[in-house]
Structure formats: C-alpha cells, structure tokens
Amino acid sequence: METDGITIPENRTTVVPAADGGGLARLSSTDFAITSITLQTLPHLRDYLPDLPALRNPIDGSRFYRPCPGFYVGPADVVLRHILFDLSGDYPPSPNRQILAYHRAGPRQSICFDPAVVRAAVVTCGGLCPGMNTVIRELVVGLWDLYGVRQIYGIRDGYRGFYSTEPLPLEPRVVHNWHKRGGTVLATSRGGFDLDKIVGAIEAREFNQVYIIGGDGTMRGAANIFQEVKRRKLNVSVVGIPKTVDNDIGIIDRSFGFQTAVEMAQQAINAAHVEAESAVNGIGLVKLMGRSTGHIALHATLSSRDVDCCLIPENDFYLEGKGGLFEFLDQRLRQNGHAVLVVAEGAGQDLIPRTHKEERDPSGNPVFLDVGPWLKSELKRWWERDHPGELFTVKYIDPTYMIRAVPANATDNLYCTLLAHSAIHGVMAGHTGFVCGPINGNYAYIPVEEVAEAGNVVDTQDHKWAWVRSVTNQPDFVKKD
Ligand SMILES: Nc1ncnc2c1ncn2[C@@H]1O[C@H](COP(=O)(O)OP(=O)(O)OP(=O)(O)O)[C@@H](O)[C@H]1O
Ligand SMILES: O=P(O)(O)OC[C@H]1O[C@](O)(CO)[C@@H](O)[C@@H]1O
Ligand SMILES: [Mg+2]
Helix, strand or coil: CEECCEECCCCCEEECCCCCCCCCCECCCCCCECCEEEECCCCEHHHCCCCCCCEECHHHHCCCCCCCCCCCCCCCCEEECCCCCECCCCECCCHHHEEEEEEECCCCCEECCCHHHCEEEEEECCCCCCCHHHHHHHHHHHHHHHHCCCEEEEECCCCCHHHHCCCEEECHHHHCCHHHCCCCCCCCCCCCCCHHHHHHHHHHCCCCEEEEEECHHHHHHHHHHHHHHHHCCCCCEEEEEEECCCCCECCCCCCECHHHHHHHHHHHHHHHHHHHHCCCCEEEEEEECCCCCCHHHHHHHHHHCCCCEEECCCCCCCCCCCCCHHHHHHHHHHHHCEEEEEEECCCCCCCCCCCCCCEECCCCCEECCCHHHHHHHHHHHHHHHHCCCCCCEEEEECCHHHHCCCCCCHHHHHHHHHHHHHHHHHHHCCECCEEEEEECCEEEEEEHHHHHHCECCCCCCCHHHHHHHHHHCCCCCCCCC
C-alpha cells in the first residue's frame, strides 16, 4: 500500500529476523520471538478512485492551536492486537508467531475531502446504549470545528430512515446539549435493512461520508453498504462506530455505554441485597441485559461484591441435585440468612419450558424466554417442597431498560468523543469500510468486515470468569458422576 509516499506492507508478512540481539524480534533470552507483524489492510477510496486529491489538513491552519510535532498520525503508526504473550508457550495462538497490527486512528496530514463539498450523514441503529447522543454531538461539532464541514445530516429511525424519512440538518447549535440526554435524538429501529434502497438514497442525497453508529447487526449492514458503495465506485466513505450495551462486539476493548450500564446495574443489585438481607431466608434476584453474552452480569457482579451467584449464557447451570443451584443456595441461606442472584437475560434458555415457537425481532435476533419470572417461581417451588412451613422470600428486580436508557457517565462520554473524532479523521483522510475503536487502550481503524464477524462472548476459561468464581464461590455447574 502506498500512502503519502511511504510504502507499508499490508496483509502480508514482514519478516523480522530473530537474530541474536535482534531488537524487536527477540523479546527475551528465551527462544520466544515475534517473527512478523502483519498489518491489516485498511480500505481507502483511492483503492477504486485513484485520482482523488491529496489536500492539506485544515487543522494546520486552525485559529485555535498549532498541531505540535507528532500530532499527525502516519501510515506506519500501528496498534498491536495483542500485548499479552506467554514467552514459553503459545499465547496468543498465532501461526509462525505473527502479530496482527491495525492502523492507528488519528488526524492525517493529508486529506481526501474538501470540507466545502462534504455532505455527511449520521445514523443510529439497533437498541439503545448510553452515549449515542454524545457520539452524534461530537461528530457534528468535530466535523464543524475541526474541518469546517457545514453540511451534516441526521438520518432518523435507523437504517430504514435513509429511504423513508427526510434527513435532519445538524449543526453545533442544534446538538450542543445532546450529550446530556439518554437514547438517541435521531431515533433508532431494528430491521428495515434494504441495501439497494439505502445505497440508492445515499447516492440520491449526494452524501459522501456516512457515519453508522450501531452494534454487531449494524456493522454487518455497514459492511454490506461499504461493498455496494465500492461496487458502484462511489466517492463515499463508510465508517462504523461500534455501539452495544451488551459489549458483544469483538476486537475492541469494550463498547461505549457498557460501563454506564454496569454502574446503573449496581442500584438494582444494591436494592436486591437490602431486600434479601432484611428478610428471613431472603433471596434477591436481579435480571440484567445481555442477550447472548454475560458481560454486564459479570462486571456488575465483580463490582458489587454482594452477589452470591452470577448466571450467564456462556456457562450452563442446573437447579437440582449435587452441585446445583438449589444446593448452593441452601448452604448460603443457612450460612448468611440471605443470598443475591444475578442472571443475564440469555442464561438458562434451554431449561425454561417452551410453550410457543421461537420468535425473532425485526432484525432477526432471537426473542428470549423470560428467565427472571421462571427462576423466581422455580425458587419458590423448591423451597416449599424442601422446607415446608419455613419463611422464605424472593424479591425479583428487573431493571431492563433502566440500565441503558440513561446518559453516558463521564468515562463513557470521553470515550464517545474520542470515537467520534477518530471516525472523522479517518474518513476525512479517505479511509472507508472501517470501524474505529480502542485496542489495548489505543484507538485503531479496523476493517468493518472483520468487526462484523468478530463476536465477543465471556470466555469461561479465562481469568475474569475465574475471578467471579473466586469472589462468589459459586458452583461451576459441571456435573460430576
Ligand atoms: N446481517 C445483516 N445484514 C444487513 N443488515 C443487518 C444484518 N443484521 C442486522 N442488520 C441490520 O442492522 C440494524 C441493527 O441490527 P440489530 O437490531 O441486530 O442491532 P445491533 O446493531 O446488533 O445493536 P444491539 O444488538 O446493540 O441492539 C437493523 O436495522 C438490522 O436490520
Ligand atoms: O430494544 P429491544 O428490541 O427491546 O431489545 C433488547 C435487547 O437489546 C439489547 O439491549 C442490546 O442488544 C439486549 O441486551 C436486549 O436483549
Ligand atoms: Mg446486536
């Protein structure tokens, strides 16, 4: 790849000889050596429109600050996918000790878009997540202030809004206090993805920058839009900004809004704890979001310390018999007089009797059976059967949308700002078909197709889950014969 006159090898192996004393190659005096770094290809509009101009970044002439040395990020600046290595073994598992790298996010000295002709569109898709309005706000203010872009539009109602609604003109005056509001002012929806109509509308409205805020489903849609835009050879940059309260998007460190949701979940857990502690044989049961992943439940459990057992979709559990949930709760109630259970909404799905056919939402996601009320009634049934006449209370709390329909906390707001700015810089430089996000704390550009395919589930074999088990001392729910 040729960028700004520097040739960078992408998607192929740069062999760094592991010679004695060989700097980067030799990490220690053991036999471990990184033999190569593979830089992921980052799509660029010039891949199919070779004659695009190279313009000076207008930040150079900013009235407010002078870019200092090192301000601009060059094509040789990379972020490594892994920073943890087992020098004696095989972690991370990679053929021939290849290390994956991504282009670093940030302002580029040379850009491809004349700000005067930029027509930017911003859309939000999928479920709500704290911080969506902050990202929209920062996209608008960043494009306006950093680059002098004046034509910025909000697409209402998610993907379907491209072809079914009028774009909403946005400017700093309009969005200035949006970061204080939960939800998305642009509104969002599931389903309604019609590739032809969406790209047709992008062409008809003459948008040349498309900022797509959404989760894993949205990123799969963004990958399709990017491919179709490329097939039509349109001068349109497409960027994904990963959003999901469930934290189920892979490669990036975490998604924005997740920390806020975990913080909100504490209120429910605290209430469940107070209720359980104040009752005779009290159980506090809290159901938390997490369609197919238990990240919210796991992090809420770790930060609370009041939780006795955390049930997640990635770790099957059972109720009856040795090593089961009831036996464990029996011990806890005898020891402490109360117990707190946190269950992720996707947990225990194969234990709940199904009375009707599996449903799907308009995006095709499964609609789950409600684990909370089922578990509550199972707990009552168990107690009445095994401890007839003894006092017992289950207080069930389902905060559902309360953990995601709030404004982002300070950490997430900062994160949203950095994401928006990263997206703008990459797009203005002509990159397309990418997602921006932090990898090991540093912001990178990742091909959207890679993000669309990479999920993020809780790894029950890693240290974090072991940590949960050491905090709760809950059973592993592995049946022993
Ligand atoms: N494979 C796909 N191809 C094209 N579009 C898709 C695909 N999957 C989902 N979409 C579209 O992406 C949008 C959002 O998808 P979805 O409802 O699954 O939410 P999400 O982006 O995963 O966010 P979250 O899970 O955090 O709520 C919807 O408009 C949906 O139609
Ligand atoms: O917004 P809806 O369609 O009710 O969907 C709720 C789902 O959205 C999420 O918040 C994010 O995917 C899940 O945790 C939850 O299952
Ligand atoms: Mg999703």
